[in-house]
Amino acid sequence: MAAVLRKLIQGRLPALAGVLCRRSGNEGHLFLNSSGSTLMQPRCGYSSPTESVIVEMDKATGVALLKLNIPPVNSLSLPLLTELAIVLDKLEMDKHCRGLILTSAVPNIFSAGLNLFDMMDKPNEHYSEFWRAVQEIWIKLYGSSLANIAAINGSSPAGGCLLALCSDYRIMANNPHFTIGLNETRLGIVAPFWFKDTLLNTVGKRTTEISLNLGALYSPTEALSLHLVDRLVPETQLLSAATEEMGRWLQVPDHARQITKSMIRKSTLEGLLNQREADIKNFVEFISRDSIQKSLQFYAQSLQKQKQHIHPPSSSCRQQISSVTFARSPWYSLIQRS
Numbered sequence: 001m002a003a004v005l006r007k008l009i010q011g012r013l014p015a016l017a018g019v020l021c022r023r024s025g026n027e028g029h030l031f032l033n034s035s036g037s038t039l040m041q042p043r044c045g046y047s048s049p050t051e052s053v054i055v056e057m058d059k060a061t062g063v064a065l066l067k068l069n070i071p072p073v074n075s076l077s078l079p080l081l082t083e084l085a086i087v088l089d090k091l092e093m094d095k096h097c098r099g100l101i102l103t104s105a106v107p108n109i110f111s112a113g114l115n116l117f118d119m120m121d122k123p124n125e126h127y128s129e130f131w132r133a134v135q136e137i138w139i140k141l142y143g144s145s146l147a148n149i150a151a152i153n154g155s156s157p158a159g160g161c162l163l164a165l166c167s168d169y170r171i172m173a174n175n176p177h178f179t180i181g182l183n184e185t186r187l188g189i190v191a192p193f194w195f196k197d198t199l200l201n202t203v204g205k206r207t208t209e210i211s212l213n214l215g216a217l218y219s220p221t222e223a224l225s226l227h228l229v230d231r232l233v234p235e236t237q238l239l240s241a242a243t244e245e246m247g248r249w250l251q252v253p254d255h256a257r258q259i260t261k262s263m264i265r266k267s268t269l270e271g272l273l274n275q276r277e278a279d280i281k282n283f284v285e286f287i288s289r290d291s292i293q294k295s296l297q298f299y300a301q302s303l304q305k306q307k308q309h310i311h312p313p314s315s316s317c318r319q320q321i322s323s324v325t326f327a328r329s330p331w332y333s334l335i336q337r338s
């Protein structure tokens with residue numbers, strides 16, 4: 001455990017490192033940043049200038065309710081990811097904040113996942129910046145020291161599902177029209193190894209094999225049976241159920257819960273932290289391919305024109321994404337290695 005703590009403080013797991021310093025008896029607002037230097041942090045206040053991330057802080061309980069608020073579908077665009085990262089940092093460093101409930105302010109949608117248009121027809125520099133922001137959110141959420149509960153009040157495909165998977169506990173509204181899952185293969189793209197690892201850690205190997213390969217999206221009842229979510233409640237009771245569940249998590253002393261969480265998630269986090277730049281390079285190389293661009297364009301157009309729910313690309317589109325494309329892809333070999 002000493003080695004774990006040392007690595008944390010060296011900045012290998014920045015979010016947890018900040019907290020361990022903060023929770024270990026420092027009365028003021030001194031924290032270590034990821035390079036080990038001290039920072040002065042504000043006591044409170046996380047208003048998001050564009051209101052795309054709404055934060056309601058309950059000072060009595062130390063629980064922040066964070067609502068994604070980018071209609072129509074809370075797609076995770078570069079500006080939203082950037083804003084979310086700032087909000088998460090502020091919550092992490094607020095010594096009064098102990099828990100985070102993540103939900104959506106958009107009816108029927110938790111999050112549609114990554115913004116397709118950030119992955120289409122852009123220069124490589126944009127892809128690189130975008131992917132770094134995606135990584136950043138995963139590192140902050142999966143490595144968060146806060147007790148983190150997802151109140152999933154709508155559909156949650158791909159990156160939306162990943163956000164929920166980063167939580168410590170997932171409660172979903174029991175509406176059969178909602179779906180959740182990592183459906184990347186259906187778009188002709190491949191979920192990176194750390195998406196896969198996050199799913200694997202939650203539902204186990206066999207379910208990961210089936211759901212990732214098929215790009216499966218599950219109804220709330222199916223998701224519960226696979227332990228993709230932990231509990232279903234009627235939509236009207238979602239927030240009260242999340243608040244009640246948070247009470248259970250906050251009964252545990254913070255330091256004990258945080259160190260335990262770190263032990264469980266550390267190796268998965270390090271999987272990405274140790275190769276962030278290579279992961280970005282692989283993403284840029286993969287996403288900028290003509291065949292992948294065509295596949296994404298086809299998918300985005302079908303969403304826009306037909307207003308349909310998830311469906312696979314047509315056979316003509318599938319032909320463009322041959323198995324050779326994936327076999328040669330660094331993403332493929334990354335998945336093979338991990």
Ligand SMILES: CCCC/C=C/CC(=O)SCCNC(=O)CCNC(=O)[C@H](O)C(C)(C)COP(=O)(O)OP(=O)(O)OC[C@H]1O[C@@H](n2cnc3c(N)ncnc32)[C@H](O)[C@@H]1OP(=O)(O)O
Pocket residue numbers: 072073075109111112113114115116117155157158159160183184187189190191192283286287300303304305307308309310
């Ligand atoms: C290569 C390495 C791996 C990269 C990893 C990627 C992970 C990802 O997250 S990829 C993104 C995957 N996301 C999806 O497949 C979700 C697609 N969207 C939907 O299935 C549906 O929109 C919905 C179930 C979320 C909601 O359905 P609903 O009927 O309510 O709304 P729509 O009419 O379909 O959509 C409204 C509007 O929003 C646009 N839109 C939907 N999803 C996205 C998105 N992910 N990015 C950008 N824009 C999106 C949709 O085109 C509609 O636009 P218009 O109003 O202009 O037609």
